[in-house]
Amino acid sequence: MKTIKMQFERRGLLALALVGLFIFFNSCSSSSAPPANQVFIQGMAFSPATLTVSVGTTVKWTNKDAVTHTVTSDSGVFDSGNKANGETFSFMFMTAGTYSYHCTIHPSMTAKIVVN
Ligand SMILES: [Cu+2]
Numbered sequence: 446m447k448t449i450k451m452q453f454e455r456r457g458l459l460a461l462a463l464v465g466l467f468i469f470f471n472s473c474s475s476s477s478a479p480p481a482n483q484v485f486i487q488g489m490a491f492s493p494a495t496l497t498v499s500v501g502t503t504v505k506w507t508n509k510d511a512v513t514h515t516v517t518s519d520s521g522v523f524d525s526g527n528k529a530n531g532e533t534f535s536f537m538f539m540t541a542g543t544y545s546y547h548c549t550i551h552p553s554m555t556a557k558i559v560v561n
Pocket residue numbers: 513514515548549550551554
């Protein structure tokens with residue numbers, strides 16, 4: 446009788462540990478995936494690298510990196526200037542087209558916004 450009770454307690458602990466792990470991984474994935482119409486700058490890259498939105502949409506970038514980045518249009522349509530960790534930049538796209546952009550501090554960081 447005593448051993449059965451112990452087995453139940455162990456199962457309860459295991460279930461609790463699994464629930465804890467699930468919450469942990471769930472919160473990890475939700476914090477790394479940007480919400481709709483948003484771009485996260487993290488790991489020295491724009492994520493997503495290609496974001497498709499409709500005309501009239503305001504896109505918001507958030508710098509999640511410890512280092513400063515910029516959000517700079519290749520054709521000069523927009524330029525965020527320096528954005529430190531936690532800072533954001535928003536731009537409303539009023540004309541359809543493909544807008545390639547980069548970070549002036551790290552030119553290998555490139556991405557684009559496709560406006561339909
Ligand atoms: Cu950069």
